[in-house]
Amino acid sequence: MKTTIEWTHRHLPDGTIIPGYTFNIAWGCMKVSEECRNCYAEGIASRYGMRLWGPQATTTRRTFGSTHWQKPLSWNREAEREGHRRSVFCSSMADVFEDHPTLEPEREKLWRLIARTPWLNWLLLTKRPEHILSMAPWQDGTWPDNVWIGVSAGNQRRANERLPLLIQIPAVVRFVSYEPALERVDFTPWVQQIDWLICGGESGALARPFDLDWARSARGQCQRAGVKFFFKQVGGRYHNSGGRLLDGRTRDELPPEKPEHVMGNVTTKTRIDTRKR
Ligand code: SF4
Structure with missing residues (x-):
């Protein structure tokens, strides 16, 4: 569905802002680190009366039928008609790289869907980067250029764990979600090898404190x-x-x-680097 999440927007050369989408391969997850404490997705599922958060021994995941999986195909057609790509945040209600048996066939469907939607940039954000290379179907040199890979790192401990793994991924865009930011973080050991950093404080009834100096530092x-x-x-x-x-x-x-990434025309990965060195 269309989303108001600003970092899924795309800015066209003429200044037009086009909104992105969210797509979920499943609902449900297990908390893995401090950032997850007030998981908003768990709260949404609870409001629907679904208990989908926990280990695989005691919880399943909610999956979806073919109508749901058809939607990105129509977004892809629309983007092609309009002549510019759209971004899709996948999955806001789960973690694509969670090691849960219910997710295995859903991931396989996702890989096929990504191949069929060259007018969509797929933003895969995870707290489990240790699984990316073993679960993703692409070998080095064959990563499609419509897959962006991101990791969450709200504190120094998780940055130390996850960013060294992120920078191994040959995705066309590598990004970090420093959200919820929980303390000041030194990203300098890896920052030259990422493309984008998203920063934000926590929201919700139990939101933890946020210091604007952490954002200034980042x-x-x-x-x-x-x-x-x-x-x-x-x-x-x-x-x-x-x-x-x-x-x-x-x-x-x-x-x-690259202009061709804005306009469609997916082939395979071509990392671009327009940064200062
Ligand atoms: S990884 Fe994401 S979806 Fe899973 S518990 Fe943590 S915040 Fe929630």
């Missing part, structure tokens, strides 16, 4: 490395409680893309 690290920086939100009781300004302005930078 922004500075990105600027020095020539990496795109996106400031999503200050956070608070509601997602828009604190607004989206950092030092008086929005920061909506998106990763650089």
